[in-house]
Amino acid sequence: MQRVRVSSFQSPISKMTLSPQFGLAEIQSSLLDPSLELELSNRGERLIPGLPDDVALQCLLRVPVDKHSTCKAVCKRWYSLFGSKEHFFTRRKEFSFHDQWLFVFAHHKCTGKLEWKVLDLTQFSWHTIPAMPCKDEVCPQGFRCVSIPHEGVLFVCGGVASDVDCPLNLVLKYEVCKNHWTVMTKMITARSFFASGIIDGMVYVAGGNSRDMVELNSAEVLDPNKGTWRSVANMGTNIASYDAAVLNGKLLVTEGWYWPFYVVPRGQVYDPITDNWENMATGLREGWTGSSVVMYEHLFVVTEHERTKLKVYDNETDSWCTVEGPPLPEQICKPFCVDCWDNRIYVVGRNLHLAVGHISSPCPRGSSTKRCRFSVHWQVVDAPESLSELTPSSAKVLFA
Template sequence: MGDELIPGLPEDVARECLIRVGFDQLPVVRRISRQWKAEAESPGYNRLRREEGLSRPALALVQARPDLGEAGPAGKQSSTAGGPANSYRMVLLDPAERLWTPLPDMPGPSGSLPLFCQLAAVDGADGRKRLVVVGGWDPETWAPTDSVYMYEFLTGAWRRGAAMPGPRRSFFACAAVGGKVYVAGGHDEEKNALRSALAYDPDADAWAALPDLAEERDEPRALSVGGKFLVVGGYPTPAQGRFTGSAEYFDPATSTWSPLQEGLIKDGACPRTCCAAPAADRMYMVRDGHLLARHGTASASAEWRPVAPVPEDARTSAVVSTIPDGRVVVIGSGCHGGDQTVYTLREEAGKPASWARAPAPPEFAGHVQAACLLEI
């Protein structure tokens, strides 16, 4: 192929062709020639895709494999060896085009993602997009793990990251802010709620300790809002499931925690379905069968308002997310263990909110344990 990207085409035209390659074909592109490899790995490649409007929002989902989809959230089946037979994989959903794409299996004998792992998407300093999977339970033993795995879209492969420092925690808050993955709260192996927090730098493959939260928070929810790591809800060790409605945020610029306000959400409400639309300074959550919205994340006077009832076949909600075009995505089922259905809703002034329904194909109908938004 000489030194030309595509023989016979001007350089700028060839580059226009290459930036239109689907994310799933990038590993193949890198193997075609040294010129294509250098182009796909260049910091400008993803920038050009964004400038041309070719990047698309997608939801990365930790989803039960098809043959175990009926097992429900914990997948409490038994294998022939007597141990749990849970198996989860990574799936990408393009909610606008209703396209589902499985990613390669996780390394290891089972090929399964850890149960109850946490998930974040980050852009590296080199412009590369990565999915980072943190912690969770071993799918065979159900023991908490400190594992970190990264999926590189450019190579189409998983690799191990540095283990998360102890104690081994479960059901912690996790979100990506500014190219780093932040972790806070959860509980240790003795079921003690935690205040400790950590930050992971995928570029350096290194963890750093952060100041402690102001209070213990088991099963909190993490959001990335305005360049800050927001931790919502959770409960201390003595409360055992009685959620608080308070929230606090970590500012990477000052390396300090600050309370957001008391009662960001209703006391007793599980924060699992909380999500943020940062561009609109808005939060959403599902509670008592309704989608609720709150304008002004940090405003003490803001109140939650009902937007629309969630359809009955999605009220057992696993995922609530926003996408950049302003729509809200809800993925859920009618009961625990039911097939997943995807609904999208766009709020428009002066118009009643209405849901657009898209049942998941049978091979993608399994329960979703974790999700995050990314653009690819």
């Protein structure tokens, strides 16, 4: 198992604010004017002397975020490029640069303050983004977060006001290229502890708790382009969701389980094509004992019991198989949250320590083996001491 020590140095992503008493705000504004960059270019002032600007830009757009403050001091053109995160990431998008960033929604275990921390998965450095525009007295676990990774977009929905135990219909949108939160149209129904997922770019939410902790059976969908919600078919039963996943174009919702199993967990599956819900297969719902991700068109679960092993669901036999390899590293303490990309699964535990699970490729096509076998090996990334008071609620991979 490989361990990586992360530097405790942090550089904020949010925009720098300058004191007006020194008259620097106007200077900064003029230096960030796009027309100035064009004017300097026309004068022959190169981004990097001796290199064409298109080549130089390819180099500079790869500079890590924590080095931007230093780079701004080089010259006016560098200040223009590195002085605005929106401008920098917009230019990266134009050049089709896509680096992975892990966005972690966490709360301080003593103050309860909500925070978003961002881990650059290339440089393994932590950063911050602006605070969400929501009230302070909220339960972090009541929110649901979904993302569209390649668009660099994150949605935060619902929640519950902990001071009055009242569910919320809040919807917030964060865009990496703008480093900015937008308040979207509210959900039709206020809900907390519900299921959520993105199918074909549409945001689906279902079930959850309403006022007085009454479970819901309603569901709705958001069209992010239009910014409008509409109702879809009600679920077959009232469910407050423990976990959810999107597999083969369908939304899988599990009620969850209690240890030991005092009650049999319920589960529902939604097909957006037919706008219909059906009961989840018995083996699938009874073996779903942890937090899920979808990789290789298979549902994986990081179990919260069973020695915290990783397991995968076999649709043909309606059963779960243990993934070969060691259990989740002991440094990753519950509660934890998970996400994945490509062949890696990211598990963020208490104090924001991270385990990266490298999943082996499944059986090649044409193999005589009917059931694909997977294996995992873990890499641990220790978070800096400054994050030791944080507990994660959600983690999402975005590209920027």
